Structure formats: C-alpha cells, structure tokens
Amino acid sequence: MNRRGFLSIAGALVTGPIPFASAHASVRTDGAIKTLILVDFTGGNDGLNTVVPIADERYRALRPTLHIPRDQALNIDERTGLHPSLRPLMPAWQAGEWAIVQGVGYAQPSRSHYRSQQIWNTASDADDYRRDGWLARSIASRTHTFGTAEAGPFPAGDIVTQLSSPFDLRSFAASCKAAARVIAANRKQAGVTVIRLALNGFDTHELQAARHASLLAQFADGIASLRQALIASGDWRRTLVTTRSEFGRSARENDARGTDHGAAAPHFVLGGAVRGGLFGEAPALDRLDADGGVPASVDFRRLCATVLDACWNVASAPVIGRAFEPLPFVRA
Template identity: 55%
Template sequence: MNRRQFLSIAGAFAGCAGSISDACAIAHSDTSSSIRSLVLVDLEGGNDALNTVIPIADARYRVLRPHLAISRDRALMLDERTALHPSLLPLMSAWRARDLAIVQGVGYDAPNRSHFRSRQIWDTASHADEYRADGWLDRVNEFHASSVTVSRITLHGFDTHENQLDRHAARLAGLASQLASLRASLIASGAWSRTLVMTRSEFGRTARENAAGGTDHGAAAAHFMMGGRVRGGLFGMPPQLDRLDADGGLPVGVDFRRLYATVLDACGQVDSSSILGARFEPLRILRV
C-alpha cells in the first residue's frame, strides 16, 4: 500500500483489534519526522458525548439524566468541572502525559439528525445544505502530492436509543483499550510523534435521557485528538446545558472542519482552504 492510498477499515466493534493493528503497522512503516500517519476512528451511530466527557459540576446534567448520569465518585476527574466516563480509564495515561486533547462542542450549523446524511456531511466536509460526491480526503489526494497515510477505523454500536448505561460503557471501554494499545506500540517504535489520531461521529446525542433508558440523535459532541505532537488539554466549548436546541441537542461551538484544517496544516504540503472550500481556523492543539 503506498502513501497516497486511502485505507478504509470498517470492522465490527468486536473485531476492531485487527484494524488498530493495521493502523499501527502503517505508522511504523514511515521514518520521517513530521506528521505522516492519520488514524480516523469513526464512532458510528452517534456517540453520547455528554457521558463521554462529563460536565460533572453542572447540576443540570443530573436533572436531565436522572438514570444515566455518571456519579462523581465513579467519574475520572480532569479538572474541577470536567470528567471522563470510568470506562475511559486506559486513556488517563495519555491525558497525564499531555498528548490527549479533548475538543468539546464539535459539529456544524443546522445539524442533520439522519445517520446517512450527517456522515456524508462529515466525509465531504460540506455545509448541511450542500451536496458533494467527493470526500475531503479524495480532494487531498487529487490536488496534492500527499505523503500522509490515512487509516479509517469504524467502531459500531454507538446509537444508544435504549439501555444505554451498559451498552455505552462497553463501547467506550473497547475504544479506550484499543487507543491505549495503539499509543503504547507507537511510542515504543518511535512513531508516535509522526501520528495523529482523531475520533469522529455523525452527531452527538440529546442532553435529556429518554423513557427507554437511552438518548436520541443530537447535535454537537466532544472528540479526541491524540499524538506525540498534541498539546493535551480541554479545547472548544463545554456543554451549554441551558442552550439546548429545539430537539434537545447541544449547541455547536467548533465547526468540525476546524479539526480537518488542524490535521491538514500539520501534515504540510496541503492548502486546507482548497480542500475545505473556505478558510477554517486550525485549533491550537499541536506543538510546533
């Protein structure tokens, strides 16, 4: 596989270990000093960001989720106001090492609640009312001599309309263990500084739990970026639980294309404006 190819690895959640191994092998194969491997981890179904990155100090969180809220004594505290789901414990070493960034409030204006349409918007880096056939990564390969290898890993099972507590905990545990294993392997090989890992999901979920013990399709969500050049910490806009949209979704504070611009600028040789159709300000997440 050459560097200009796009690797799509769409495995079931239980089979994602092989996908992570493939991504790891690709990152190991490059010995240059700049970002050369991008690992996109798609949380298919719409991850519940509010129970992933928890506004633990906001009393409205427990009011909106009397049965789904994660208690403070179980949560993994990041600071006095923010915590991670306990299933994400394997990621705490990356957090303490400051190579895990958490970007909150990511989404786009006029969010679409359809799985298919919202994935299409993310894949094409388009506006909600814009329809494109070409993906943003296709445009990178078409217009630029890219030397970045992209691995795409799809983890299923995040569409938690019912019985969310146990289901979501299991999905997050699998995600965390796989990412921690990938990080450890790439650190050992010396490839971690040349790798960026980024999560994506078509949308977040509603702030209020539903009658079936789950949550429904929402809007903004938190996402992870990891790598040896990542400047760890909290970025973006924390959940605004007093500003929910008409369908109960979290408001957007960071356009998702700013994540793409961050990646494109880090990889070099790529004009992010020509790929994304406009200038999107990169997030100050990466060390120079």
C-alpha cells in the same frame, strides 16, 4: 504538496458483517505527522456521558438514571470528568498527549445518520450535497483511488483491496494491532499513511449505560495498546489519532433509558505531537437546540483544517471551500 498529490493503495475498507472496519492510504507530504488515524464512533456517540459536565446540576436533572456520578468520573478539572471506561487512556492525558475538543458539530445539524455522515465525510455545509470526501480532494490522484460504497472521507473509485490474513479484524483491539503493523510496514516509505477504524454500536436509543461503557472501554483499551506499541517503535510522535461521529445524543435521557439523536459532541485527538488539554466550550445545557441537542461551538471542519494546515502543510481553504482556523492542539 499540492492538493492533487500522490496516492497509493495499501489496504481497504472492510464491509459486510465485520463490525470493525479499517482502511488506509498513503500520500506524499512535507508535514510533521506521518500517520493519521481516524476512529469513527458509528451511530452517534453520547458526548455528555463521555466528557462529563460533573459540576452542572442540569446534567443530572436531564439524566436522572443515566448520569455518571461525580465520584465515578475521572476528574480532569473541577468542572469536567471523563467516563470511567476511559481510564486506560489517562497516561496519555497525564503526558499532555490528549486534546479534548468540546462542542464539535456544524450549523443546522441533521439527525439522519446517513446525511450527517455525508456532511462529515465531505466537509460540507448542511445544505451542500457533495460526493467527494475531503481527503479525496486533498490527496486524490487521477490514476490511484481508494473507495467502496462507504468510502467515507477517502477518494471514491474502483480500486478495492480486502484486508485479509494476517489481519484479524473481529475486534477493535485487533484492528488497532493491524494499524500498528501497517504503520511499521510503511515507516520507511515517503508520504503519510491514513488509517480509518470504525467502532460500531453508538446508536444507544435504549438501555444505554452498559453498552456505552463497553464501547468506550474497547476504544480506550485499543488506543492505549496502540499508543504503547507506537511509543516503543518510535512512531507515536508522528502519529495523530482523532475521533469522528455523525452527531452527539440528546441531552435528556428518554423513557427507554437511552438517548436520541443529538447535535454537537466532544472529540478526541491523541498523539506524541499533540498539545493536550481541553479546547472549545463546555456544553451549554441551558441553551439546547429545538430538538434537545447540545449546540455546536467548534465547527468540525476546524479539525480538518488542523490536519491539513498544521500537520501536512496543505492549504486547507481550497480543499474545504473556505478558510477555517486550525485548532492549537498540534505542537510546533
């Protein structure tokens, strides 16, 4: 498929007071993945309390009140654990369908929500100000566009369709159910369905522990239910779920028992075609950046390249602007 493939509108990004947004679009492609689900952890997810460096004493020293105790973490190896709220997703880990990519970020990270979201959405360098989303550059057509003022990585344009009844999007769980119905409706159609879900509230500057646990529980419950529904329908093997967030959090907790804007963080990729396991480097807590953030070891554009090259057979270099090596989490 060339980079100006066919795009059809099947839904919309919901804006306004509803905290859980959903959008989807379809594109023709010959790749193995028919559905891409982007889950945005809006506000900047705390990676260190999501994928926990349980064997690193520096982690506990940096977070005397916020650290996840080793005996509460879901241990996945001798040095790494997961936040206990992620327990509903452990069957995916045990089935080898959950890849955890550590240290995802970019050079010269911005601490601005808006600017860092813009960088992620456009797959650009920190000093390159683009307006077109990376999905727009890969799948946009001249006659059908998708967008709102917050189009994210989707094409920006003037066609907006509100997701209304029968879609109830007042919770992340409901958004996941709506996603399953969209996938079912598009099953016999040619092309790929791209769905974007947003889970808001990760800007945890104060009293982080309870809120972060609740957000991760909502994510885990919603995606676990979605996985079960797609396994039952036979769609899971051709679905890829990947998380995004504008940045991680500071390694050191602040005086309000929260964390501040950081840099790199781990991200999740789940699906029936995923090769599960840990990818990337563990957080280098002895080499924090000047603002106390975890330095990036995996450029986030390698995730974009993996979707384009390995999943859709679309050449990623012309879309992103230069070549990035895909990550090996997609089964051949």
